[in-house]
Amino acid sequence: xxxxxxxxxxxxxxFVDIKWSLxxxxxxxxxxxxxxxxxxxxSPRSSEVFFTEVYRVRSxxxxxxxxxxxxxxxxxxxxTTMSVYQRxxxxxxxxxxxxxxxxxxxxxxxxxxxxxxxxxxVRNPENIKAVRVAMIRSPKSSARRHSISxxxxxxxxxxxxxxxxxxxxxxxxxxQTLKDADKPPYVSAGKNEGNEPIxxxxxxxxxxKMLQHRMNFKMKYYVPEEPxxxxxxxxxxxxxxxxxxxxxxxxIGLNLFMVTAKxxxxxxxxxxxxxxxxxxxxxxPGLEDSDMNDLVSEFTPDFGWPPW
Numbered sequence: 001x002x003x004x005x006x007x008x009x010x011x012x013x014x015f016v017d018i019k020w021s022l023x024x025x026x027x028x029x030x031x032x033x034x035x036x037x038x039x040x041x042x043s044p045r046s047s048e049v050f051f052t053e054v055y056r057v058r059s060x061x062x063x064x065x066x067x068x069x070x071x072x073x074x075x076x077x078x079x080t081t082m083s084v085y086q087r088x089x090x091x092x093x094x095x096x097x098x099x100x101x102x103x104x105x106x107x108x109x110x111x112x113x114x115x116x117x118x119x120x121x122v123r124n125p126e127n128i129k130a131v132r133v134a135m136i137r138s139p140k141s142s143a144r145r146h147s148i149s150x151x152x153x154x155x156x157x158x159x160x161x162x163x164x165x166x167x168x169x170x171x172x173x174x175x176q177t178l179k180d181a182d183k184p185p186y187v188s189a190g191k192n193e194g195n196e197p198i199x200x201x202x203x204x205x206x207x208x209k210m211l212q213h214r215m216n217f218k219m220k221y222y223v224p225e226e227p228x229x230x231x232x233x234x235x236x237x238x239x240x241x242x243x244x245x246x247x248x249x250x251x252i253g254l255n256l257f258m259v260t261a262k263x264x265x266x267x268x269x270x271x272x273x274x275x276x277x278x279x280x281x282x283x284x285p286g287l288e289d290s291d292m293n294d295l296v297s298e299f300t301p302d303f304g305w306p307p308w
Contacts, residue, residue: 034084037055053067097208098241100227122159135167186203
């Protein structure tokens with residue numbers, strides 16, 4: 001089947017006799033899904049002309065025909081008010097989606113869990129227990145008073161309270177049950193069938209479900225052997241999720257991919273779901289200690305000021 005990339009450029013209008021079958025005319029021609037290709041054919045019973053859009057979901061699939069407008073001597077030309085993607089669908093095809101499961105279901109956090117590392121000597125089990133007992137016995141005493149009685153610095157005492165005993169001063173904790181669409185991970189695995197997930201959760205999953213309902217397609221998900229976003233190798237190929245999409249093994253990568261120049265040259269992105277900014281805050285130079293020289297420094301000439 002001829003795959004004519006030029007058909008996706010510009011608008012095409014082909015006049016065809018009504019006696020000819022569009023399936024026969026385009027039997028060996030692939031009209032891409034995003035091509036603007038219209039066929040004009042006159043009705044056999046009147047002078048009215050019908051405009052039919054044609055496209056294929058994929059090369060080799062059945063030709064789709066959709067009447068988008070008409071023309072008559074009395075009414076002139078009329079055209080549908082729906083956009084191209086509102087009046088087209090994917091004809092129930094199965095798309096493969098690849099994703100890297102996020103760790104919220106396991107850790108209760110969307111953040112990458114940090115390594116505990118080497119435990120500091122001050123925050124040892126003995127001191128943690130001593131702080132816990134002191135808080136139970138004298139809950140109304142100040143943190144500074146507890147620090148003095150235990151022989152710990154105020155900073156160490158607060159770190160034990162916050163990081164080991166998970167205590168906060170005057171803090172109210174509100175617990176809310178999250179729905180699947182509200183969970184911080186944008187995609188996580190649910191039910192599995194063998195090694196393949198048949199159910200996924202998260203914001204990206206809900207977005208795909210909406211598209212499935214609107215565009216009439218099905219999804220088959222899998223986790224790659226290398227569950228990473230992927231990097232570009234020296235030979236030009238990609239690893240991880242990027243490699244699955246660029247090689248054609250997967251149609252959609254479900255995780256949120258940061259847009260980079262190299263990735264944008266290799267794959268096509270959905271429209272941005274949200275934008276983030278990274279801002280570097282630097283503290284302005286300040287004066288730790290001040291004297292009279294500092295007060296009048298803005299008014300002194302370049303040759304300086306005599307010391308006080």
